[in-house]
Amino acid sequence: MKIPVKFVTALAVTVAAFVVAPMIAADAGQLSGRKVRLGAMVPLTEKGAEWGQSSKASMEIAAEEINAAGGIGGLPLEILYYDTRAKESEGLNIINRLAERDKVLAVVGPCFSSLFEIIAPLLDRLQVAMISMCSSKPGLSALSKWALRNTLTSDKQLKPVVAAWAKEYGVKKAVIIHDLEDAVSRAEGSKILPGLLKANGIELLDVLTYRTKDTDFSAQITKAKSLGAQGIAFGSCYQQAAAIAKEAHKQGLKVPMVGGACAGAPGFVTIGGSAAEGAYMSTAAWIDDPRPKVREYVKKIVKKYGKKPPYGGPRAYDNIYALKEIIENSGVTNKSGDLASDREKVRAGFAALKGWNGVAGEITMNEVGDGAGATAILKVVNGQYTNVAK
């Protein structure tokens, strides 16, 4: 029997592709396999979409840069993005999928504390590191050793901001308006802000609430006005905070406002317009930092995303670069049989970051798995966030 030449050639090529190519790839770095896979869960639609979209754009920039410079350990980096729609049920599906079907080395996200809080306890079973770039409700990273957050918790972010706000405007009586359903907003509104107002000698007149899907805030503002509020403190995401600010202006309640983690996104200014003017917001990354690294990042993200991101953007960008370094230097093999030990190495590496120089500042993870880094006191001046921290 004569074997056709074409068949032999095809066979040879196939064998070469399966046997030789991975060897070449393996020679280029110490990693095996065809690519390095990370997962990302971000809210791209509905509540807080600006946080998710800018985080995704930042991670894409990081991945493009890394791949253009030769990838991670010689392999291309692939990030799988999923839209959480900031829904708890969606988040649970996604983390299971990323951990068990997509077999990623680590997961970046989710943005919202509401999601982080319910997923974190599952991580001990799934055994994969979940590294958020925005979640800031205090206490959540302690839920599992696999639950990590490259952010400053909201209490730490807000402390200097409320003090500066109270000092500038001389507020004596204020109301808090917060979201009942969003985890970090609720923590801010019911625990963090009352304490901070008291510490700054401000009388808390009332704590008013709303639900995430509400669009009409007239009742709350009328009440705040009748109580004689001289200031409004938000435990709220940017969309609702902006709508509340506008409603306050419509009712003639033009008082200074202050807000925390989720409110301080650029969307607060774009939606709020003139009603946002003069408001103080906290942040976990100073986007107008003059350091060249930050300038460079801002230039790229503005080009890709169209505007400046909230702090989740730079933190997500940092997460990808930090993961690259950890994967390359902690003995990760990327073999499918080593997935469990690789994931543990990545987790341990991230939890041990100390003084890692990122766009969001020097990142040091503390004992429970929360990060540190640059903060700023943002004030809306002429439709722009300005850092007024000394």
Add this chain to the structure above:
Amino acid sequence: MIYQQLINGLMLGASYSLVAIGYTLIFGVLGLLYFAHGEVFMVGAFVGLYLVIHAGANIYMALLGATIATACLGVFAVFAAVRPVSKDYPLAPLISTIGLTIVLQNIATYIFGGQTVAFPETIESILFHFGPVTISSVQIFTLAVAIVLMVLLWLFIENTKMGRAIRATAENHETAALLGVNVNRVVLVTFILASAIAGIAGVLDGVKNSAISPFMGLQVAIKGLVVMLLGGLGNVRGAMVAGILLGMIEILTAAYLGSSMRDFFTFAILILILLYRPTGLFGTRTIEER
């Protein structure tokens, strides 16, 4: 504070009324729960927004543009999701309009992005003080448009030939057809009317709340349904009054009992109505048939 809160309730209620009128018109004529109505409201808001931002339209042009666009959407809905679906299966048109809801929402998310966007100031905000109550020019405008619209609709239904045909069809399809009413045309006109009103309501909502999102439809749809049930199925006047009533209840609950109780009262009242007065507060027009 109570007077100011009642004004707030009136404002919120007026927008509920406008949406519920559309629901109840369509239910009256077709006996159909038109699920996509909330999305029509959302499309109206976005058309208004785009006209203001990209075409530099003023509020009147925005309202007109939204009316035309949503009226067309109404025609489209009839030909795409209502007329081709067999009436032999009572659930089929409901399912097909649910499908339309999902399609519209996905298209909107794709075109407009999944974000809340600001609705620009199209009316200069001036505050008027009447004793303890403060009313803004925006509130006066939105309320005036809503009231004018309701009065016009009422006159149309009571006094025109088409209005009479709509009432006849609502009472009994077959009899109306036998007496020479072109039922297909009545259905089409009803959809156009209902959708146009929802479109205007969408723009007014954008003006009132200063922000809109592609996901605003569902909330409004649910509230519209509640109002329709409160007012009596197919009862246009009932929908007008029940909308205002629901707005007042919601605002007063939020103001005096807290936001967590807002829906509790709405739906508790709904359950009570369904239990003790299933025809709604103001009776249903189509009671004998259904």
